[in-house]
Amino acid sequence: YDHKAMGITARGAWLSVQRHFQEMGVDVQADPVRVVGCGDMSGDVFGNGMLLSQSIKLVAAFDHRHIFIDPAPDAARSFAERKRLFALPRSSWDDYNKDLISAGGGVYARTAKSIQLSDAARAVLGIEDAELPPTDLLHALLQAPVDLIYNGGIGTYVKSSQESHAQVGDKAGDAFRVDGRQLRCKVLVEGGNLGCTQLGRVEYAQQGGLIYTDAIDNSAGVDCSDHEVNIKILLDRVVEAGDLTLKQRNDLLASMTDDVAHLVLADNYYQTQALDVACHRARYLLDGQQGLIQSLQTAGRLDRVIEYLPSDEEIARRRANQQGMTAPEGAVVLAYAKMAVFDDLVHSNLPDDPYFGRALQTYFPKLLSDTFADAIDRHPLKREIIATCIANTVVNRAGATFVHFLASEAAASSADVVRAYTLAREIFDLEPLWDRLDALDGRVPSVLQLDLLGKLIAITQRASRWMLRLRQRDTALPTLITRYQPGARELGAHLADWLPAHALQRWQQMALQLVQAGVDADLARSLTALEFIFPALDLVDLAEKAGSTLEQAARVYFLVDAELDLAAWRAQINRLPTDTLWQNQARGSARDDVYAIAGQITQGVLERQQQAQPWASERAVEIARVRQLLKTIGEQAPDLASISVALRELRHLV
Numbered sequence: 001y002d003h004k005a006m007g008i009t010a011r012g013a014w015l016s017v018q019r020h021f022q023e024m025g026v027d028v029q030a031d032p033v034r035v036v037g038c039g040d041m042s043g044d045v046f047g048n049g050m051l052l053s054q055s056i057k058l059v060a061a062f063d064h065r066h067i068f069i070d071p072a073p074d075a076a077r078s079f080a081e082r083k084r085l086f087a088l089p090r091s092s093w094d095d096y097n098k099d100l101i102s103a104g105g106g107v108y109a110r111t112a113k114s115i116q117l118s119d120a121a122r123a124v125l126g127i128e129d130a131e132l133p134p135t136d137l138l139h140a141l142l143q144a145p146v147d148l149i150y151n152g153g154i155g156t157y158v159k160s161s162q163e164s165h166a167q168v169g170d171k172a173g174d175a176f177r178v179d180g181r182q183l184r185c186k187v188l189v190e191g192g193n194l195g196c197t198q199l200g201r202v203e204y205a206q207q208g209g210l211i212y213t214d215a216i217d218n219s220a221g222v223d224c225s226d227h228e229v230n231i232k233i234l235l236d237r238v239v240e241a242g243d244l245t246l247k248q249r250n251d252l253l254a255s256m257t258d259d260v261a262h263l264v265l266a267d268n269y270y271q272t273q274a275l276d277v278a279c280h281r282a283r284y285l286l287d288g289q290q291g292l293i294q295s296l297q298t299a300g301r302l303d304r305v306i307e308y309l310p311s312d313e314e315i316a317r318r319r320a321n322q323q324g325m326t327a328p329e330g331a332v333v334l335a336y337a338k339m340a341v342f343d344d345l346v347h348s349n350l351p352d353d354p355y356f357g358r359a360l361q362t363y364f365p366k367l368l369s370d371t372f373a374d375a376i377d378r379h380p381l382k383r384e385i386i387a388t389c390i391a392n393t394v395v396n397r398a399g400a401t402f403v404h405f406l407a408s409e410a411a412a413s414s415a416d417v418v419r420a421y422t423l424a425r426e427i428f429d430l431e432p433l434w435d436r437l438d439a440l441d442g443r444v445p446s447v448l449q450l451d452l453l454g455k456l457i458a459i460t461q462r463a464s465r466w467m468l469r470l471r472q473r474d475t476a477l478p479t480l481i482t483r484y485q486p487g488a489r490e491l492g493a494h495l496a497d498w499l500p501a502h503a504l505q506r507w508q509q510m511a512l513q514l515v516q517a518g519v520d521a522d523l524a525r526s527l528t529a530l531e532f533i534f535p536a537l538d539l540v541d542l543a544e545k546a547g548s549t550l551e552q553a554a555r556v557y558f559l560v561d562a563e564l565d566l567a568a569w570r571a572q573i574n575r576l577p578t579d580t581l582w583q584n585q586a587r588g589s590a591r592d593d594v595y596a597i598a599g600q601i602t603q604g605v606l607e608r609q610q611q612a613q614p615w616a617s618e619r620a621v622e623i624a625r626v627r628q629l630l631k632t633i634g635e636q637a638p639d640l641a642s643i644s645v646a647l648r649e650l651r652h653l654v
């Protein structure tokens with residue numbers, strides 16, 4: 001695959017651009033965006049990138065030969081000229097039609113002794129000097145108060161104020177390199193490698209700049225190469241078997257160019273989304289990120305010093321200041337989380353499970369999956385591809401800390417958590433909800449969309465925790481899905497009828513809050529309904545044991561839950577500390593106990609063919625006592641000992 005012809009690296013980087021500006025409510029495909037560029041139109045990443053939107057206003061750019069300044073570009077005419085230069089072999093900024101440059105602009109050789117600057121040029125660059133040497137002008141370009149700096153070239157132009165130029169290791173940029181805190185652009189995207197040092201990125205992000213890392217921004221090129229290699233491994237075996245000629249193989253490769261690009265860019269989309277969700281919940285996720293970092297470091301999988309991740313002392317300082325990790329730091333954590341999950345899955349039997357084998361088919365373009373399904377199933381890197389796809393999917397959707405947190409809490413393996421996540425996703429139909437949230441891009445404020453994605457991740461975590469209770473059952477996933485999915489769907493369809501009045505009112509209020517924020521009413525109801533659909537697993541089992549209908553089991557369960565105010569019990573348990581692995585597991589066990597007690601009481605009522613209300617009346621004194629006990633606990637600092645005593649009292653009601 002010809003990466004320049006595909007523009008694949010630039011297209012991936014442009015998804016980062018779109019994501020950053022979406023956060024500000026700007027559509028870079030329609031709204032004008034003032035850009036300073038590092039590169040020229042003959043380059044793959046820069047040239048392709050500057051042709052991905054006709055709204056780009058390229059006010060300045062530079063390469064190793066020239067400095068280009070166009071203070072007030074005409075978007076349409078400058079786009080056409082950039083397109084001409086891209087098609088012109090080995091073009092430079094000096095080939096730009098000077099008649100198309102706005103007043104006060106020009107193209108200047110970097111070998112000049114000094115460069116005269118017009119009022120218009122000084123205004124757009126935010127400087128006062130009327131004349132500057134080329135290196136000083138480049139320094140000013142990098143500090144221009146523009147919307148976007150797009151680095152599509154080669155060179156490290158941003159460092160931290162705590163780093164020396166010698167530490168950067170790029171002498172060519174020493175004369176004009178800037179510190180992260182000196183940047184005045186709103187967004188910086190690195191289509192080229194090492195446009196910034198990691199500490200430079202962090203410094204810029206801490207002052208409010210929007211930036212990921214070069215590994216995120218230009219990952220599409222690497223991903224495309226990975227796909228190409230794996231496709232060639234597959235097709236070469238088909239050719240060797242005599243089922244395809246070399247010419248047919250080459251024609252087939254070429255015909256799938258757009259399909260491969262689609263698969264690759266989907267990874268970029270979800271990866272940047274995961275980072276934005278993490279930044280939106282930065283303070284909430286800090287403890288989980290610290291735990292993951294410590295675990296990876298202890299296992300020898302991560303050197304936080306080499307990766308410039310904050311020390312425990314720095315994390316404590318940020319926690320005290322109500323700050324979390326920046327996006328560049330989150331990108332490193334995301335990468336290591338994926339690698340850790342991948343390693344764990346490869347060393348488990350999960351890639352051998354036929355259910356997860358479906359990921360192998362989705363990795364390849366549909367044409368290959370339809371035509372060479374058997375050959376794909378015999379791919380020599382089958383297990384690695386499956387593990388890669390699953391790790392990407394789970395971490396991109398649920399976040400970098402998801403697998404480690406649940407595995408630690410439940411004393412489970414990464415494979416256990418992935419199976420639980422997959423069951424939750426299928427049984428509770430979570431994927432369609434995610435797709436509907438993705439479709440809100442540009443239609444609702446970014447803050448609202450990130451709020452909803454965060455809520456769905458929290459819901460997924462709760463649902464997966466339920467599913468982990470099934471992991472000891474050596475049962476195939478399709479069997480479990482077939483058993484529980486219909487019950488979950490039936491419960492969801494009849495929720496409005498089966499919920500008691502106060503629970504129904506709470507659901508309606510939750511949905512109304514989302515509607516008032518701008519969410520479609522049906523989506524709001526579907527999202528908020530999940531909190532009440534979780535017990536479907538227990539209800540299916542309870543109904544079967546008691547010989548009752550799902551409706552009878554649900555009505556009793558919800559009334560028991562309400563009478564005992566189990567939502568408040570779960571809230572108190574969630575207050576327990578999780579500083580150590582044992583505390584994590586203790587909190588998870590306590591939460592499981594609450595659900596188990598509710599199920600046992602419901603089973604007893606159903607087996608006696610009682611109604612929940614008479615049961616509550618019979619046990620009114622005991623119920624009042626445990627409610628008072630719960631109130632007392634709520635007035636104290638969270639403590640496992642008091643929760644344990646209260647749970648023992650609660651068990652007496654079984």
